[in-house]
Each structure stands twice: as structure tokens, then as C-alpha cells.
Amino acid sequence: MVKMYLFVRSIRTKTSASTGSYEKMSIATRLRSVLDLKGLSIKEASELVGIPYRTLQNYLLDEREPNAKALSAIRTHLGISVDWLLTGEGTMTGEAPQQEQTGAVTVNPQEEAILELFRSLGEAGRREIQSAAEEKKRLMDVEQRLKDLTEILADTKRPA
Structure with a gap:
């Protein structure tokens, strides 16, 4: 548990100078944006992920950071990239954005930042x-x- 906490803290420190909007957010804020995006209450999310309500609430209040088991459950049940959740880097789902997959639309960094803020x-x-x-x-x-x-x-x- 302590090792994971230090690992997460070190990742946060390394990404604090980044410019992406999700990168400036805490794990709690990114996790909250996932629940909002999926329209889940804390209770619904805790049941879906299999994490006790109070534990998930502590994550969302930034009083506690998810351990490896919780991160795995969040990834599996909410379809969220652990890298994104911890650092804000990459996409929320860990997949290439649809525009990049099809090659049809190019999104500049400003549009991407605005879209990420909007989605949050x-x-x-x-x-x-x-x-x-x-x-x-x-x-x-x-x-x-x-x-x-x-x-x-x-x-x-x-x-x-």
C-alpha cells in the first residue's frame, strides 16, 4: 500500500508541469469526471466496481488514493486507462481517439483541451x-x- 502511494505521488510530481487539462487534475478529479461522464452515483459505481462505498468516497474526496487492486477493478469495470487515471496522459479509455483511428478529422491541441474540459x-x-x-x-x-x-x-x- 505504501509503495503504491509513493508510486502515485511520484507520477503526480512528474506530470505537474504538463499542460494537458486532465494532467493538471488530481486522480480524484479524473475519477469524478468518469463517474459524471457515465452518469453513475458513488453508490452505483462502488457496486459496479466492487469497491466499498466509503473507500470510493475517500478516493473522490482525495483523502485516499486507489491501491493496485482498486485500480485494476476500475480499469476492468469502468473501462478506464490506469495510466490516464494516475497521470492524465493519453486517452481516458487507453484507446486511440476515433478521429485518429479513422484519420478523418484532425483535432488541434486547443480543441482537444476544450473538449476534455467540456467532458469533465x-x-x-x-x-x-x-x-x-x-x-x-x-x-x-x-x-x-x-x-x-x-x-x-x-x-x-x-x-x-
């Missing part, structure tokens, strides 16, 4: 961000339409 939010936060983005898009469309109409009006006022 709860449902209310996601709705709020989506609403703000839709409003911004609507305003940009109105501004573009106004610019187009201004140009059309200017063209009609010019002598022929």
Missing part, C-alpha cells in the same frame, strides 16, 4: 457552455448578415 463538466455545466456557444454563433451570424446588408446598401446607393 457535469450536465448543467455542459448545457451552460453549449448555450453560450450557440448564442455566440447566433451573434456572429447576425453580425455577418448586418455586414452583408450594409455592403448591399452601399452598392445600391452608388451612382450607376
